[in-house]
Amino acid sequence: xxxxxxxxxxxxxxxxxxxxxxxxxxxxxxxxxxxxxxxxxxxxxxxxxxxxxxxxxxxxxxxxxxxxxxxxxxxxxxxxxxxxxxxxxxxxxxxxxxxxxxxxxxxxxxxxxxxxxxxxxxxxxxxxxxxxxxxxxxxxxxxxxxxxxxxxxxxxxxxxxxxxxxxxxxxxxxxxxxxxxxxxxxxxxxxxxxxxxxxxxxxxxxxxxxxxxxxxxxxxxxxxxxxxxxxxxxxxxxxxxxxxxxxxxxxxxxxxxxxxxxxxxxxxxxxxxxxxxxxxxxxxxxxxxxxxxxxxxxxxxxxxxxxxxxxxxxxxxxxxxxxxxxxxxxxxxxxxxxxxxxxxxxxxxxxxxxxxxxxxxxxxxxxxxxxxxxxxxxxxxxxxxxxxxxxxxxxxxxxxxxxxxxxxxxxxxxxxxxxxxxxxxxxxxxxxxxxxxxxxxxxxxxxxxxxxxxxxxxxxxxxxxxxxxxxxxxxxxxxxxxxxxxxxxxxxxxxxxxxxxxxxxxxxxxxxxxxxxxxxxxxxxxxxxxxxxxxxxxxxxxxxxxxxxxxxxxxxxxxxxxxxxxxxxxxxxxxxxxxxxxxxxxxxxxxxxxxxxxxxxxxxxxxxxxxxxxxxxxxxxxxxxxxxxxxxxxxxxxxxxxxxxxxxxx
Amino acid sequence: xxxxxxxxxxxxxxxxxxxxxxxxxxxxxxxxxxxxxxxxxxxxxxxxxxxxxxxxxxxxxxxxxxxxxxxxxxxxxxxxxxxxxxxxxxxxxxxxxxxxxxxxxxxxxxxxxxxxxxxxxxxxxxxxxxxxxxxxxxxxxxxxxxxxxxxxxxxxxxxxxxxxxxxxxxxxxxxxxxxxxxxxxxxxxxxxxxxxxxxxxxxxxxxxxxxxxxxxxxxxxxxxxx
Numbered sequence: 001x002x003x004x005x006x007x008x009x010x011x012x013x014x015x016x017x018x019x020x021x022x023x024x025x026x027x028x029x030x031x032x033x034x035x036x037x038x039x040x041x042x043x044x045x046x047x048x049x050x051x052x053x054x055x056x057x058x059x060x061x062x063x064x065x066x067x068x069x070x071x072x073x074x075x076x077x078x079x080x081x082x083x084x085x086x087x088x089x090x091x092x093x094x095x096x097x098x099x100x101x102x103x104x105x106x107x108x109x110x111x112x113x114x115x116x117x118x119x120x121x122x123x124x125x126x127x128x129x130x131x132x133x134x135x136x137x138x139x140x141x142x143x144x145x146x147x148x149x150x151x152x153x154x155x156x157x158x159x160x161x162x163x164x165x166x167x168x169x170x171x172x173x174x175x176x177x178x179x180x181x182x183x184x185x186x187x188x189x190x191x192x193x194x195x196x197x198x199x200x201x202x203x204x205x206x207x208x209x210x211x212x213x214x215x216x217x218x219x220x221x222x223x224x225x226x227x228x229x230x231x232x233x234x235x236x237x238x239x240x241x242x243x244x245x246x247x248x249x250x251x252x253x254x255x256x257x258x259x260x261x262x263x264x265x266x267x268x269x270x271x272x273x274x275x276x277x278x279x280x281x282x283x284x285x286x287x288x289x290x291x292x293x294x295x296x297x298x299x300x301x302x303x304x305x306x307x308x309x310x311x312x313x314x315x316x317x318x319x320x321x322x323x324x325x326x327x328x329x330x331x332x333x334x335x336x337x338x339x340x341x342x343x344x345x346x347x348x349x350x351x352x353x354x355x356x357x358x359x360x361x362x363x364x365x366x367x368x369x370x371x372x373x374x375x376x377x378x379x380x381x382x383x384x385x386x387x388x389x390x391x392x393x394x395x396x397x398x399x400x401x402x403x404x405x406x407x408x409x410x411x412x413x414x415x416x417x418x419x420x421x422x423x424x425x426x427x428x429x430x431x432x433x434x435x436x437x438x439x440x441x442x443x444x445x446x447x448x449x450x451x452x453x454x455x456x457x458x459x460x461x462x463x464x465x466x467x468x469x470x471x472x473x474x475x476x477x478x479x480x481x482x483x484x485x486x487x488x489x490x491x492x493x494x495x496x497x498x499x500x501x502x503x504x505x506x507x508x509x510x511x512x513x514x515x516x517x518x519x520x521x522x523x524x525x526x527x528x529x530x531x532x533x534x535x536x537x538x539x540x541x542x543x544x545x546x547x548x549x550x551x552x553x554x555x556x557x558x559x560x561x562x563x564x565x566x567x568x569x570x571x572x573x574x575x576x577x578x579x580x581x582x583x584x585x586x587x588x589x590x591x592x593x594x595x596x597x598x599x600x601x602x603x604x605x606x607x608x609x610x611x612x613x614x615x616x617x618x619x620x621x622x623x624x625x626x627x628x629x630x631x632x633x634x635x636x637x638x639x640x641x642x643x644x645x646x647x648x649x650x
Numbered sequence: 651x652x653x654x655x656x657x658x659x660x661x662x663x664x665x666x667x668x669x670x671x672x673x674x675x676x677x678x679x680x681x682x683x684x685x686x687x688x689x690x691x692x693x694x695x696x697x698x699x700x701x702x703x704x705x706x707x708x709x710x711x712x713x714x715x716x717x718x719x720x721x722x723x724x725x726x727x728x729x730x731x732x733x734x735x736x737x738x739x740x741x742x743x744x745x746x747x748x749x750x751x752x753x754x755x756x757x758x759x760x761x762x763x764x765x766x767x768x769x770x771x772x773x774x775x776x777x778x779x780x781x782x783x784x785x786x787x788x789x790x791x792x793x794x795x796x797x798x799x800x801x802x803x804x805x806x807x808x809x810x811x812x813x814x815x816x817x818x819x820x821x822x823x824x825x826x827x828x829x830x831x832x833x834x835x836x837x838x839x840x841x842x843x844x845x846x847x848x849x850x851x852x853x854x855x856x857x858x859x860x861x862x863x864x865x866x867x868x869x870x871x872x873x874x875x876x
Contacts, residue, residue: 017775041732044735045731047730048735048739048742048749049742049743050745050749050776050778051783052779052782052783084735085740087740088743091743091744091865092744126739126740199832199833200831200833201833239754243835286786312774327786328785328786587844
């Protein structure tokens, strides 16, 4: 700022503006309608476009004052100005929406729609539309008949703002499948598509609401595509080439919804390809359209290898990285979308991963880990997780240096659980780096933190933490296992594998499998505290567990049974506990399972139990025959799973 | 290497041109489109009367739009803002860049009038928050505030801001935003056609020697240089 100014000038500026605001605010309450009207207009003109003013007038209590002006007056000019002012407070400003709703003026705004004065109707419709664009908008009960009637009366209106309001209500308030059904059956699709041929704002409102009604609803999609033999699907596709970026974006998002719901309508590769390229182009739009395009792109290519390839060939990675590198402050939504898109691109294609990692992106990604928005941090972690699937880059040590590891490990403490789960996913992959003898992760106290997280309230976090530990302990040496044992004793471990969530139990058992794998000493863990862990595993296996859990459980037994005589006998104890009046022969069930991995794991256990090199093998063989296990094995000579066959033969 | 371009004489060229058929109503539509988009209401109304060409939008809406444009062109920015908000309050609420440029113009006008105190106050109260809300504006903001620093702003590095052309630029921006909100195309067709002409001539230059139109305002055919 120029040096001629002094601080007193600043404070006088601040206080004089404050005075002006207080002055106009007091005039709002005037009983003289002329004065009131003038004050309303003044406030309106001050706040439009000006977030700072909206906030300061809000704090003064302007919203309730304007709401009273609206409610108490019948004069059209006052109605127009106050509705416009309220609409502006609600425009893209959550605190404003809250204040307007709190002032209880919503019903009054609705009544404005029936006014004979077109300007009053316009003002009312606009304000309501602003409110409905917010998450705080009142729930609209589509299931009530009179609400549906009202909604359709809006859609049928000649007034562009009013029909746009109708579409907006649908776009933002329709949430459930039931609501989608009810709307479709009432003929909302037929009404909405008329708006496609209307003005710009009508088209855009229509596209938004179509996306909401069709989302994840194959019936609704089929109904839409059936309208006039696919004419409207073509219209929407045409609109992806429209001159206005927002129209292109909204039509793309609509098509993404349709594609994700019913891909069969997009057999033509050309349409898929142009959808990808249009979204990629929109990424460069500096405004809101670009923000939403990024999320749209990630949604489109998610889980779809063919589209990921298309995007890769259309230079998506380079484009996205260039945008990220521009250095300007990008909106968190855009960052999230861009990182998620990169993550999707790297999810299955090694070329993408290598390409991405070769572009000096790691610094940017690491910075994103420190972003103040949780969604951005989560997206960056997912990006790391997928990029780390590249064995080549992983073993080149790209991810295991301090620069990357430290911020990742720090995120284990992140207040947001979605970030925690995401970083656990990333770490799970990174700790699989076999090439480095020492692990930075472990040095940073990673094991302790993972164990902490395995006790989280969030089952996803528990599951992911155990998965990371499982990977960490894969082919681990005793030193590393010791780090685990020093923190978790038998009793503690038992609670991990007894978790109420089956997926968590499964990871716990998988971790155990890796822990007892390796040298014979590793096996001792299951015998601690009088065989607490082994007993628990046995008990769980006898309880008819889900296939995935059973697989891990049996591999635990396989590993234990590979040990000493004592170990093998202990396993036999678990398989056939005495006394058993009725033999709950789960081994037999497993051998007959549909899951080939389960059959395989069970066969491995048996092999280890009867391997001829150990003294008690014969007795165990006899016992197994008595229980019908050996005969069952003979039946499995031609098992469909090659693995089983081979084991069986040996 | 000698160019082997085809040579077309003036006579041949004019003959070819005459063979191209144009419809009078297409030209009328173009003219009307130009008048309407640029906002020449009276001319558009008269042209409608004289030629029978229908304007593509209601001429009444043009009047409102023109009032806004004129206000900016005359430096009455606050008045222009009020008019835009009366026309459609959403325009400035959803167009941060436009709003910033209008505020910037307001500041420029205050400086031009020599109202330094008021300008400073305005800069601090109105423009600084815009810069805080959106970093993209900071650079332009700094440039504008720099006007206050120089003793003789009209000879400073930022003197372009004081130029009348800057008002016209802002006026044009507002005009375009209003047109868009009314679902009307913001650019007239005529300039695009002329650009097409120039492009086509450039393309043809690679293959032929022929009479050019070098002065768009007269449309005169000029013989090619020897």
